[in-house]
Amino acid sequence: MAKKLGARSRPDTGLSSARLVSSYLFPRPKTRLALLLAAPVTWLVLIYIVALVALLVTAFWSVDSFTGEIHMTWSLDNLKQVFTQALYRTVTFRTVGIALLVTVIDLLVALPIAFFMAKIAKARSQRIMVILILMPLWASYLVKAYAWRSVLSHDGILQWLLQPFGLGTPGYGLAGIVITQAYIWLPYVILPIFAGLERVSNTLLEASSDLGAKSLTTIRLVVAPLLLPAIIAASIFSFSLTLGDYITVNIVGGPNQMLGNLVYTNVGAANNLPLASAIALVPVAIMFAYLALVRKTGALENL
Amino acid sequence: MRTKALKSAVILVASALVLTACGTAQPAATSSMPTKLGANEKTVSLLGWPGYAEDGSNDPAVDWVSPFEKATGCQVTFKSYGTSDEAISLFKTGDYDVIAASGDATLRLIASGAVQELNTKLIPSYKDVYPFLKGKAWNSADGKVYGVPHGYGANLLMYKKDTVKPAPTSWDVVFDKSSAYKGKVTAYDSPIYIADAAVYLMAHNPELGIKNPYALDEKQLAAAVDLLKAQRANVGEYWSDYLKEIQAFETGDSVVGTTWQVIINSMSAKANVGSVLPSEGATGWSDSWMINSKAKSPNCAYAWLDYIDQPKANAAATEYFGEAPATPAACDFMASKDTCASYHAGDEAYANKIWYWTTPIAKCLDGRTDVQCTDYAAWTSAWQEIKG
Amino acid sequence: MRISNSAKWVLGVITGVVLLFIYLPLLVVLANSFNANKNMVWPPPALTTDWWGKAFRSLGLWEAVATSIEVAVASTLIALVLGTLVAMALSRYKFFGRQVVSLLVVLPIALPGIVTGIALNNAFRTILGLQLTMGTVIVAHATFCVVTVYNNVMARLSRMNPNLQDASADLGAGLWTTFRLVTFPQLRSALFAGGLLAFGLSFDEIIVTTFTAGNGVVTLPIWIYNNMFRPGQAPVVNVVAVVLVLSSMIPIYFAQRVSAVQDA
Numbered sequence: 001m002a003k004k005l006g007a008r009s010r011p012d013t014g015l016s017s018a019r020l021v022s023s024y025l026f027p028r029p030k031t032r033l034a035l036l037l038a039a040p041v042t043w044l045v046l047i048y049i050v051a052l053v054a055l056l057v058t059a060f061w062s063v064d065s066f067t068g069e070i071h072m073t074w075s076l077d078n079l080k081q082v083f084t085q086a087l088y089r090t091v092t093f094r095t096v097g098i099a100l101l102v103t104v105i106d107l108l109v110a111l112p113i114a115f116f117m118a119k120i121a122k123a124r125s126q127r128i129m130v131i132l133i134l135m136p137l138w139a140s141y142l143v144k145a146y147a148w149r150s151v152l153s154h155d156g157i158l159q160w161l162l163q164p165f166g167l168g169t170p171g172y173g174l175a176g177i178v179i180t181q182a183y184i185w186l187p188y189v190i191l192p193i194f195a196g197l198e199r200v201s202n203t204l205l206e207a208s209s210d211l212g213a214k215s216l217t218t219i220r221l222v223v224a225p226l227l228l229p230a231i232i233a234a235s236i237f238s239f240s241l242t243l244g245d246y247i248t249v250n251i252v253g254g255p256n257q258m259l260g261n262l263v264y265t266n267v268g269a270a271n272n273l274p275l276a277s278a279i280a281l282v283p284v285a286i287m288f289a290y291l292a293l294v295r296k297t298g299a300l301e302n303l
Numbered sequence: 304m305r306t307k308a309l310k311s312a313v314i315l316v317a318s319a320l321v322l323t324a325c326g327t328a329q330p331a332a333t334s335s336m337p338t339k340l341g342a343n344e345k346t347v348s349l350l351g352w353p354g355y356a357e358d359g360s361n362d363p364a365v366d367w368v369s370p371f372e373k374a375t376g377c378q379v380t381f382k383s384y385g386t387s388d389e390a391i392s393l394f395k396t397g398d399y400d401v402i403a404a405s406g407d408a409t410l411r412l413i414a415s416g417a418v419q420e421l422n423t424k425l426i427p428s429y430k431d432v433y434p435f436l437k438g439k440a441w442n443s444a445d446g447k448v449y450g451v452p453h454g455y456g457a458n459l460l461m462y463k464k465d466t467v468k469p470a471p472t473s474w475d476v477v478f479d480k481s482s483a484y485k486g487k488v489t490a491y492d493s494p495i496y497i498a499d500a501a502v503y504l505m506a507h508n509p510e511l512g513i514k515n516p517y518a519l520d521e522k523q524l525a526a527a528v529d530l531l532k533a534q535r536a537n538v539g540e541y542w543s544d545y546l547k548e549i550q551a552f553e554t555g556d557s558v559v560g561t562t563w564q565v566i567i568n569s570m571s572a573k574a575n576v577g578s579v580l581p582s583e584g585a586t587g588w589s590d591s592w593m594i595n596s597k598a599k600s601p602n603c604a605y606a607w608l609d610y611i612d613q614p615k616a617n618a619a620a621t622e623y624f625g626e627a628p629a630t631p632a633a634c635d636f637m638a639s640k641d642t643c644a645s646y647h648a649g650d651e652a653y654a655n656k657i658w659y660w661t662t663p664i665a666k667c668l669d670g671r672t673d674v675q676c677t678d679y680a681a682w683t684s685a686w687q688e689i690k691g
Numbered sequence: 692m693r694i695s696n697s698a699k700w701v702l703g704v705i706t707g708v709v710l711l712f713i714y715l716p717l718l719v720v721l722a723n724s725f726n727a728n729k730n731m732v733w734p735p736p737a738l739t740t741d742w743w744g745k746a747f748r749s750l751g752l753w754e755a756v757a758t759s760i761e762v763a764v765a766s767t768l769i770a771l772v773l774g775t776l777v778a779m780a781l782s783r784y785k786f787f788g789r790q791v792v793s794l795l796v797v798l799p800i801a802l803p804g805i806v807t808g809i810a811l812n813n814a815f816r817t818i819l820g821l822q823l824t825m826g827t828v829i830v831a832h833a834t835f836c837v838v839t840v841y842n843n844v845m846a847r848l849s850r851m852n853p854n855l856q857d858a859s860a861d862l863g864a865g866l867w868t869t870f871r872l873v874t875f876p877q878l879r880s881a882l883f884a885g886g887l888l889a890f891g892l893s894f895d896e897i898i899v900t901t902f903t904a905g906n907g908v909v910t911l912p913i914w915i916y917n918n919m920f921r922p923g924q925a926p927v928v929n930v931v932a933v934v935l936v937l938s939s940m941i942p943i944y945f946a947q948r949v950s951a952v953q954d955a
Contacts, residue, residue, distance in 0.1 A: 022865030029784065032866070036780035037792065040773040040837065044795045048807075048834050051814030052798075055806070058813065063680075087688050113709050116702040120694065127947050129706075131940065136713055137891050138939035139720060142915050143932040147716035149547075150723070150733040155554035157719065157733070171486075172540050172556065183716065195846070215694060233842075236801055244803020244898065250492075251547065255538045257690050260805050265687060267809050271392045272680065280806045287801050291794065348907070353917050360751035361924060380907040383917055398822055398905060546730060546919050553732040569730060 056284075059277035070273065078278035088262070092282055095259040098177055099242040105182045106189040106238045107231060114190050118197035119205075130194070133187050141184060145251045148180040152252055176252035181242045188241070189234040196230025197223075232294045239290065243283045259283055336420045340602050346378045347603035350394055351403030352590070353383040354624045355453065367619040371610045377603035386493060386543060387660075388683075400598040401607055403453050405588045406441030407495045410662035411679065413444050418593040420447045425605050428612035431630050435654055440668060441661045442591040450591025451608050452629035454621035456646065457587035457657045458491065458499065461562035461578045463552065474503045474581045476559050478530055481537040488534065489551060489560030492541035494679065494686035495660055498586050499561065500527040500534075502658055506583040515669035516586065517661040524677045524685060531689045541690070545569075552576055564646050565625020580656060587657035588626075621646075717936065724929035731925050746930035755914035756931075762825060762910055763893040766832035770889045771882060773833070774840025779874075782848040799835035807835065808902035815903065823905030831903040832896060836889035843885035844878055851877055880946075887946050 025032050059078050062071050082088045117129050136144070149172075151157045158169040170176060200223055208218040246260030259282060266276035349356050356379065359366030368379050382399070384390040387408040394402045394417060404412060412418045423429045432452055436442075442450035462471055467484070478500070481488045490496055501516035504526055513523050539557055542548040545566050551557035552566075553574045567578045592611055594604045610616050612629055618636035621628040627646035628634065634643035647653040661668060667676040677685075694702075719733070727737035746752060777796055781789060799807055811831050815821045851874075859869040897912035904913060915928045 018867050019865050022867060025866060033780055033784045033786060036776050040777045041792060041795065043773055044799075044834065044837070047811070047814070047830060048799055049795070050818070051810040052802075052806075054814055054818055055810040087691065090691060109709055112702050112705045116706045120699050120702060129710075130947065131943050132710055133713070134943050135936050135939055136717055137895065138935045139717055139932040140912060140915055140928070140935065141895055141897060142912060142919070143720055143928055144716055146546075146731070146919070146928075147719040147723070149550065150719050150731065151716055153550070153554040153733060154556050155733065157715070183713070186713065199846075215698070236797075240801050240803055244805045246805060247897065250543070254540045255535060255690060257687070260803065262687060263805050263809065265388070265683065267392065271388065271395070272683070273809070273813065276809060280803075280809065283803045284806055287803070291797070291801060295790070295794075360754065361749055361918075362745070363748060363750075382907065385916075396816060396823065544919050546925050549730040550732060553728075553730060571728065571732065571736070573736070 052284075055277045056281065058274050059281060061274045063272045063274050078275045079281070081275070082278045082282065088279065088282070091257060091259055091262055094174070094256070095243060095283075096286065098174065098181070098258065099239050101178050102181045102185065102242045103189075103235045103238045105178070106186050107193075107235065109182075109186060110190040110193050110234065111231075114193040114197055117190075117194050118200075119202070133190050137187050142247065142251075144184055145180055145248050148176070148183065149251050152176050152179070171254070172252050173254035174256060176254065177249055177256070177258075180248050180252050181245065182238075184248070185238040185241050188237040192230050192234040192237070193227070196227050196233075199230075200226045236290070236294075240287055243286065336422050337425065337601065337605075338422060340425055340605055343375050343377050343602045343606060344600035345376070346380065347401065347600045347607055348380045348382070348399050349401045349403070349607065350382050350384065350390060350399040351592075352405075352624065353385075355383070355403045355590075355620060356381040357620075357623060365619075365623055367616045371607065371616070375603060375606045375610070377600065377606060379607075387495070388493075394595070397595070397597060400595050400600045400604045401592055402595070403590050403592050404450070405590050406439075406660035407493075407588075407662055407679075409441050409450060409591055409593065410444070410664060412593060413449050414664075416596055418449050419596040419598070420449060421451065421594065421608070423448055423451075426451060426609045426612070428609050428630065431614075431632060432612055433629060433631065433649060433654075435651055436589055436629060439589070439659065441589060441659055450593040451612055453590040453592055453611060454617070454624065454626040454628050455587060455589035455654070455657075455659070456564055456626035457580055457585045457653075458561045459564065459567070459578045459585060460559070460581050461552065461567060461576050462559040463555065464575045464577050466555075466558045470577055470579070471559070472579060472582050474499070474583050475507075477561070478503055478534055479507075481534055481559075484559050485537045486539045487556065487558040488537045488539060489548065489557040490534065490538055490541050491561050492543040494682040495586070496561075497524070497527050497531065497682050497685060498658065498660070498663075500530045502583055502586060504530065514671075515667075516658050517663045518667040518669040518671065518676050519663065520667070520671075520674040520676055524681065528685050528689060535689055535691065563625065568625060568645065580653065584656040584658060587659050589659045717932075720929045720932050723926055724933050726926050726929075729924075729926060731929070742926040742930050745924075746927045746934075749927065751909070752914060752927065752931065755909045755911045758825065758909060759894055759911040762828050762832060763890045765829045766836050766893045767886050767889045769829070769833035770836035770840050771886055774837045774885060774889075775844050775878070775882070777837070778841045778844035778848055782845055783853075796838050796841050800838045804896070804898035805902075807831070808899040811899065812902040823903060823908070825905070825908045827903045827905065828900055828908060828910070831899050832893040835896075835899065836892055839888040839892065840882065840885035843881040843888075847878055847881035883946050887942060890942075 025035070058070070060074050060076065062073065062075055062077060117126055121129060152169050152171060153159070154169060154171055156169060162168055170179070204222060205218060208222045209215075213221065244260050246258060246264045249256060249258050249261055259279065263276045263279050266272045266279060356368050357365045358368035358379065358381070368381070371377070372379055382393065384393055387405050390402065390404055391408050391411055393399070394412065402412070402418070429451055436452040436455060438448065442448065442452065460471060460474060460477070462476065464470070467476060476484070477488050477490065491499070497519075498516040501513055501519055501523065504511055504523070505513045505516060508526065511523050511526050513519065519527060540547075540551065542551070545563065548557070548562060548566055549569055552570060562578060567576065570576050592608050594601065594608070598604050611620060614630055614632035615636045617628045617630050618633035621633065622637050622639070622642050625646075627643070627648035631649050634648060637643060643649070663677060663679050663682055665675050665678045667674065722735060723731045723733075724742055725738045725740065726732070726735035727739040728735060774796075777792065781793060811827070812823075815823060815827050821827065855873055856869055859873045864872065895912060897916060900910055900913060904910065909917070911931070915931065918924045918928050
């Protein structure tokens with residue numbers, strides 16, 4: 001018995017310095033908070049925010065078109081170009097349109113399937129379905145995009161499937177981009193909604209129907225408000241991932257270009273980081289506006 | 304709460320601004336040309352098109368890097384890029400000793416001092432390189448040599464024989480007559496493709512006075528842009544990786560457009576494609592290996608430049624990529640005896656019909672001094688404008 | 692809410708159709724891994740197992756897989772630590788700038804990859820004067836992976852009974868002991884789920900990676916991308932995809948087990 005006690009108390013003596021720190025920290029919640037936040041906030045600010053601000057500052061500089069050296073003289077030329085030239089407006093509208101469409105399609109597809117998984121399927125089949133949804137995530141983005149290239153071709157499977165109904169493949173182009181992007185990001189939309197639905201307790205739903213509410217009423221008054229943050233969180237994924245894409249467009253997009261292509265051509269290609277930064281401001285501004293809009297719903301805590 | 308949050312956000316941004324105030328890259332100082340080589344370093348890092356330096360890791364049978372490593376003791380690291388433009392931004396990181404660059408990149412590298420003048424006496428294999436590839440606008444400047452040739456090829460016209468009849472001999476099928484193939488025309492996805500339109504205009508609109516497709520003044524560029532905008536309406540897709548181009552022609556999603564010889568060679572018989580070097584001539588590439596002006600391993604870099612123009616290595620590299628070799632003796636080492644013939648290697652008349660990719664610059668390349676020409680930046684924004 | 696049987700049926704059918712839709716392109720990938728045509732022309736003119744042999748003999752491929760795993764493991768570990776710290780701070784304390792911190796965590800995933808990519812590239816190279824290496828990729832990936840861990844831990848902490856921790860303290864346990872013996876065991880499945888998502892995000896990321904990977908750092912997506920541009924190698928990537936999808940069942944299965952045990 002004595003031995004056992006000794007064995008148990010040894011870690012305590014070994015941790016005496018930890019214990020000291022702990023008894024110092026216990027009555028000082030502010031210090032504890034500071035310690036918790038120190039590492040992550042330093043990381044995110046020093047690495048991410050600094051990089052982001054530096055990029056935005058670069059938008060005010062210019063580049064020697066021949067040698068590719070950056071001149072650090074302040075000028076609004078790049079911004080003027082981005083905000084006045086018709087090209088950038090057209091591409092911005094096209095990109096936002098595609099991103100919205102992808103988001104709406106993904107939500108419409110994800111809601112019923114997530115509902116079925118969370119509220120109807122039995123525990124076992126639910127687990128299998130989660131695996132089925134997660135597995136395609138590992139097939140590599142590029143491989144999936146190229147698979148869609150095969151599927152969408154005029155000589156491809158979609159054509160073959162749809163021909164009997166008098167329809168045909170949309171081919172490569174805007175529709176191709178929307179379908180492929182909606183496909184690639186679908187699991188990222190289903191999962192948060194599924195998780196959100198799981199958090200809506202069944203007893204709540206039963207209570208609602210015991211009180212005489214019809215299914216639709218329950219969905220409208222009970223499920224929807226509880227689920228909204230999850231839906232918004234999911235939409236942030238599909239919207240932002242589509243907004244910045246430039247690779248799918250090249251594979252199934254036909255002759256079209258999106259904002260990502262303009263940024264990529266200017267930085268990877270024309271070596272014009274200042275102009276690329278100015279163009280990058282557009283999706284950044286759009287995302288900030290979107291985040292500001294949804295901030296109140298608490299969605300940011302549900303991604 | 305909200306104003307507090309705002310305040311802390313302002314503080315974050317402000318502190319970030321202070322941190323960013325210091326420094327961007329400075330232009331490189333050019334180093335002087337060496338007169339003799341020292342001992343090889345241990346490593347050399349290369350940058351090139353995919354397939355320019357294969358070390359057997361993708362296919363054990365395809366390997367011309369390991370013999371070099373054995374012979375010189377220089378361990379090679381290789382990074383590939385997708386477009387010339389990407390190559391330049393990668394090379395500027397200073398991480399690479401050597402670059403294989405096409406002519407639409409070389410002049411920009413020379414002008415920015417990113418590459419050094421070469422002493423060709425230190426590159427024994429250089430003397431056997433095809434003379435029509437030496438001392439050209441895309442690998443030298445002011446009589447100084449900056450690059451040794453890797454290989455060369457033309458941007459040809461490919462078409463599906465069953466849809467494009469009669470067999471075309473002119474680029475007009477992708478320009479003035481492209482509406483016949485609406486949605487099935489393809490073109491190379493790069494600003495440098497503007498030169499293809501200029502080659503066409505050179506022959507068909509002589510009143511524009513284009514003498515060199517890479518030396519376009521404002522008016523000439525505008526004409527090329529108009530031509531390409533009209534073409535855009537009929538384009539099914541632009542291509543830059545050749546898998547995409549091959550698939551599109553195999554399935555019939557594209558039926559006519561620019562191509563490379565290597566793509567033609569990999570098409571199946573079922574695809575039923577033909578190809579031609581049209582009467583107007585064509586654009587093409589002649590890639591050069593160049594050395595970083597601040598190379599960390601200059602001796603290994605020189606060793607690589609010599610090695611890649613030796614017949615055996617040059618044969619392996621150019622046959623794998625699908626282009627004509629830089630040195631005639633390479634033809635003896637090709638795995639397939641038809642390779643050199645199919646790429647028209649050494650055919651000077653064929654080679655002379657090619658306008659090799661060259662960087663457009665403000666100082667007109669055709670010698671005009673009364674006007675300013677449009678530079679690559681102008682071509683880039685024109686290209687984005689064309690794609691819309 | 693009582694769901695009528697017909698509604699259940701309709702939802703079940705929709706679910707089935709969606710799953711079919713999800714797997715249709717993957718079947719194409721599977722078929723293409725046996726496609727005798729080296730340019731993945733559809734439909735396959737003949738079948739071959741050559742690509743499977745080529746894939747297993749390709750050294751570059753397996754090095755790329757190893758690099759990707761290394762990057763994903765390292766960035767997931769960093770994300771686990773940082774994400775848990777933020778979640779603990781934000782779930783337990785109300786403080787000045789709380790919303791800014793949560794925005795800070797979300798931002799790297801909410802802003803498009805190309806913006807993150809060029810911003811970090813510029814910061815590493817021109818501001819810090821660093822050479823791009825595997826380290827820079829890890830740092831970049833960890834930055835946008837924090838959010839997945841944060842969210843999972845946050846959700847779990849908000850459902851956790853805070854009295855347990857108080858009880859632990861009342862019984863004389865220090866902060867670390869409480870974390871180790873009380874908080875952590877309850878977080879385990881949340882950490883696993885968050886870590887798995889972080890791993891997945893990192894493993895398949897290409898845009899940010901393109902801009903932050905140094906010379907010679909070839910992750911699997913970059914290798915696949917390069918192979919699309921390499922003569923006669925394209926179908927090999929389909930083999931990779933098939934192998935990845937199948938082998939992903941293992942970690943997902945374990946993740947499910949862990950959460951099932953915990954929920955029970």
